[in-house]
Amino acid sequence: MRLLKGIVLGGVLISTSQILPQRAFAEEDTSAEIRLLKAKLKQLEQRVEDQGRKEKVYEAQAKASIQAPPPYKAAASAFNPCPVGKVCYKGVTLTFGGWIDLTDIYRTRNLASDTGSIYNFIPFAQSKNFATPESRFSARQSRFSVLAEGDAGADTHLAGYGEIDFEGAAQTANSVATNSFNPRMRQMSIEIDRTDLGFHVLAGQSWSLNAPSKAGIDARGVDAPGVIDFESVPGFLAARQPGIRIWQDIGPEFKIAASAENPQTSFFGGNVPAVGTPAVGPQGVLNPNLLVNLTGPGGSFFNNANNVSLNQVPDFTVKAAWDLRLGPYRLHVEAWGIYRQMFDRFNFANHTYDTGSFGGHVNAELIPKTLDLQVYGAHGALGRFTSSPFPDATLTQDGTILPLTITAAAVGLIWHTLPTLDIYTYAGLEKAKAAFTDVGTVPFGYGNPLYNNTGCNIENSPAATCNGNTREIRQITAGFYDTIYQGNYGTLKAGVQYSYNQRLAFEGVGGAPKTNDNIVMTQVRYYPF
Template sequence: MKILWGILLGSVALSAGQAFAADDAQTEIHALQARLKQLEQRIDDQGRRQQAQAKIATKAPSPFDPCPAGKVCYKGVTLTFGGWVDFAGIYRSRNLASDTGSVYAFIPFRQSKNFNTPETRFSARQTRFSLLAEADAGADTHLAGYGEIDFEGAAQTANSVATNSFNPRMRQASLEIDRTDLGLHFLAGQSWSLNAPSRVGIDPRAVDAPGVIDFESVPGFLAARQPGVRVWKDFGPEFKLALSAENAATSFVGGNVPFVGTPATGPQGVLNPNLLINLTGPGGSFFNNANNLSLNRVPDVTIKAAWDPRLGPTKFHAEGWVLYREFYDRFNFASHNIGTVSYGGHLALEVIPKTVDLTFSAAQGALGRFTAAPFPDVTLRQDGSMQVLPITALQAGAVWHTTPSLDLYAYAGLEKTRATFSNVGTVPFGYGNPLYNNTGCNIENSPAATCNGNTSEVRQYTAGFYDTVLKGDYGAVKFGVQYSYNQRFAFAGVGGAPKTDDHIVMTQVRYYPF
């Protein structure tokens, strides 16, 4: 019996042990199954992350993505820094007493001592800095604030003697609001004028300017930077229409003062003191009291259309604009005003993709203050009323990207006007009047009164190159050389039609750190 009870008890114990072992195995199986599910979830999550990263890598970068490479982000605002450090060398065969900008309508005639005096200068004043701040104000509303400065300002304290302390100046400062769902854009602030040429669409922050070193660009390039408001609409990806109202100003003959033939009998002597064409700002008005302010009462209004058709790999841009301006003066208790309409257009064509670019611009109208020469806008009649100087401006250019680092360019341009005057006996009025005295224009040191020489036309032929000598994560360093042949022609007067020219060579080293 004892043996039987022992066998029975052993059997029960063995069965219990097997039951406990089975329970432990089942628990381990459940634990392994849970662990396997966790691993599968991790693998799925990793796969989804890799797919998302692949999509981000293949999509075009957006300035509104969280901190794109090369930008700085702060409280939802994306900051893009731009600009360059510049050094230019200047040589002119005629002394213009100018820095990096050549004033073509003031190339001296032989009457001036400057005609036989060359000019050599160095300048770092084209150094420029810019900041673009962008942010989303909603799913379809984008904001962009843009500011730009250089050192081309010249206060009375600026000089080239000891410290060369030329002051910075505001080039641009504007706010842009874009509604992508409506294709509408709004800009307020100082920017390039709407009639300045663009390379693509309506671009308020940049222009399709000739890529030359001379700060005055090439005759035929019409532009200004001024405060105003602008709105434009996208009609599909190719066509845009814009309207702007911009700050107005008038340039009178002689640069905001009437032309003086001779002090005693010329227009100024006859019309003053009862003539008012401009005013100087009072002290504390935030205008320099040495500068004249014209009497404009309405803004300049411009309408512009831009077309960027798709031509396969070739880029093409065409635009046309119409500008309305008004001019004012007051003489002998009466005010005079005259309204004008000017027009122009610009073409930019990539003839061979990424290799050869061509540009062409043309304009006609009262455009004096927009010219590179510069020309005046209006002149005066003997009754104090005004006559508009019509300007014709043409420019053509080509750029050859010979290698990824070397660009060659050539441009030709002209700006011209026609004689605008009224004859009253022996007192000449207007611009280009044949009664003006030009007898001393070709005689060095002759009296100023014997060389009136109203400019009729300026021309330029220029060529040069830019070479990228260094390029990397640190930015780029470029070196350039430009040569231009410049001509100035005057209207015929008593003693003939004088003309002059200037050979200009400029060099440039520029560092683009951004």
């Protein structure tokens, strides 16, 4: 403005210097013209000042639009929209996880099994593989996961999670030349959290609601025993299955949840074909009009070697979880209940059987940051969730459903000996209650004392002389896990586990057979993320 004023004033002076000599004789006219020029200069100064004020207003508005808060306030959560060491894309944060794994397995009884020990199939002395040890390497526990998170509003947080491993085994899988094993979907879910309401929804495939959590209601993680064996410890119950769940925060410590999950029923008593032809099992010949499961036809997206049970309603689970601190001690307590309906068709009619089961879990610090306690317990028709595994139900000759009641319990101690070294020990059991009927002299059901067990301890005796229905699985195990390296290039860990396992059968004709297995596993894992 000062420069503009100077230019205008200079122009006025130049004009005046040219006019005055010519009009010296007309002073009055000159004075009038000078007053006119001053008036024009005044108007021009006023315009410059108005323009300056407008520019200041525009600048203030631009700064206000830049500095103004967004239309919503970021949700108060642990989620950082762009934390160090993670990948961010269009407001979404990606967290990668998983590991590369090599496990070495040795068993004194040959289960022909990979990283998971099927305890309910530990052979009796009747079988040739009772005296045959088993040793193998496996990299199939290697795992990859990704978590995508973002805020969709002031109080709405979204999270999508996916996880795969290589424990799948299609008909083409082999351990000969190519060792070709299939990636499989472990988890795939979307979670919606309303922080203002303390309300959460999850849909997709995740851990079942009755799977134990270390804190709160955790759908993506599970407080499993920290052992190497993929089948975990008897007494630990869990499954991964598709469904939907909701849960509500009640204060900072207490949560309640409910879920509807995919139902399946594992039956004992012969594999009944889809066409309904009779099947002969250890309990005799079943009714030819009986249907308890189906095999998927081509194009059904099921392997036609696997059965799918008949179910018409989901499994419904409710759960309550309580997290609190007792001075320096952390404590997590939870309890749950499940409603399940079992279903079959016989004598030209559909029949159902409703069951209820319950259980709970405790995770506690006995010595802060030094000694942890894990306790698991459950009771009911829970065979499909067990580590053994047990069947859910058996059948009478006419197709009546008899659920198997399972009692499961496990306890473990984890000693954080050093910042890099954990030592653990667990003891667990799963026990079934017999369920059976007789038709004349023909025994049916599970755990029937009329079953023939006379050949269970004689190698290569006929299969019909060793029914050997499992009554109980017991295990005691111990091991350690050490962090060898942790730094900018990830984490390298190694561990060793030993377990002593017992399989006890129901009493039958010829006695109650039992068997055992000593299992040693070692493992090396690299966590790149």
